[in-house]
Amino acid sequence: MGMDFTGRVAIVTGAGGGLGKQHALALAARGAKVVVNDLGGARDGSGGSVSAAEAVVQEIRAAGGEAIANGASVTDFAAVQAMARQAMDAWGRVDILVNNAGILRDKSFAKMELADFALVMDVHLMGAVHCCKAVWDIMAAQKYGRIVMTTSSSGLYGNFGQSNYGAAKMALVGLMQTLSIEGAKNDIRVNCLAPTAATRMTEGLMPEEVLRALQPEAVVPAMLVLAAQDAPTRAILCAGAGTFEAAHITLTRGLWLGTGAQVPEGLAGRLGEVRERSGEMVPQSGSAQASNEVTQAMAQAAKTSAAA
The missing domain is CATH 3.40.50.720 (NAD(P)-binding Rossmann-like Domain)
Structure with missing residues (x-):
């Protein structure tokens, strides 16, 4: 033992x-x-x-x-x-x-x-x-x-x-x-x-x-x-x-809001959603944050091009 x-x-x-x-x-x-x-x-x-x-x-x-x-x-x-x-x-x-x-x-x-x-x-x-x-x-x-x-x-x-x-x-x-x-x-x-x-x-x-x-x-x-x-x-x-x-030090799923001029107001208005803890994860390294962010951005880009 x-x-x-x-x-x-x-x-x-x-x-x-x-x-x-x-x-x-x-x-x-x-x-x-x-x-x-x-x-x-x-x-x-x-x-x-x-x-x-x-x-x-x-x-x-x-x-x-x-x-x-x-x-x-x-x-x-x-x-x-x-x-x-x-x-x-x-x-x-x-x-x-x-x-x-x-x-x-x-x-x-x-x-x-x-x-x-x-x-x-x-x-x-x-x-x-x-x-x-x-x-x-x-x-x-x-x-x-x-x-x-x-x-x-x-x-x-x-x-x-x-x-x-x-x-x-x-x-x-x-x-x-x-x-x-x-x-x-x-x-x-x-x-x-x-x-x-x-x-x-x-x-x-x-x-x-x-x-x-x-x-x-x-x-x-x-x-x-x-x-x-x-x-x-x-x-x-x-x-x-x-x-x-x-x-545990966790990361929420977060929310893609993009990069436009209205994003600061959008983030302020939806901060509750960004901080929502259901589905949060315990990252295994610091790259998990970037990976989550890029994945959501790519998904959004795919959606946008599909809609075009």
Whole structure:
């Protein structure tokens, strides 16, 4: 069964606490050897100490598993490359990458400093890019890889005060879409996980009884499914409090309105039809949009010439 991770090597970023720690413990419990990466900084990304990662490694070893600690900041590509080498030196392969590291710098857009926008983008988006890039050739050479991006409902659907975080989290979905296409020939499967969990990241944002329902452990099954041998690819799985959902980026069938002078008014008047969701599709690549548009234009041209 694909949920046995014996012989697999996993890198989990931001694994010193919260959700990342649960991911690391679960993978180790099912037989994976785990690189526990954590910068050990504050929730806003400041500071750093490897002690959080070390503590998780000790916990895994005490339970009979294999793990090593790594203190790289995902924003530092050289350090991330060294982390991949550390895994290769210890165990000779890298099968799974769980991009979990992140920070928050919440403020309404009006009040947000651009530095707080840039840093959140850097940690979430470029951090994941650095980790993917550091393991990509390894996974391609071994013809096997499982990459899990951590997205968020804040990116998929928005959340007040999180323009920076939401933009970065949605960017990871775009990264997943293309990496899954490029990785397919080498069995590199790339997916996104949108967790709802009570961790240091959500402290003070929800009432106590809600936080109790949102144990980070409840999200872990979705990660295991996305990191397993039988994993799907290009899935966006949402998980929290024992419930699992899937999110999709869809394209409606749309409406051919042509290119004449009156089209702007026509589009404004028929926007409801354009946005009508019955018969919508989940495109397998970006070319699906152009293909739908050209197909409808050709059909219209054929109709017109037949009527002539």
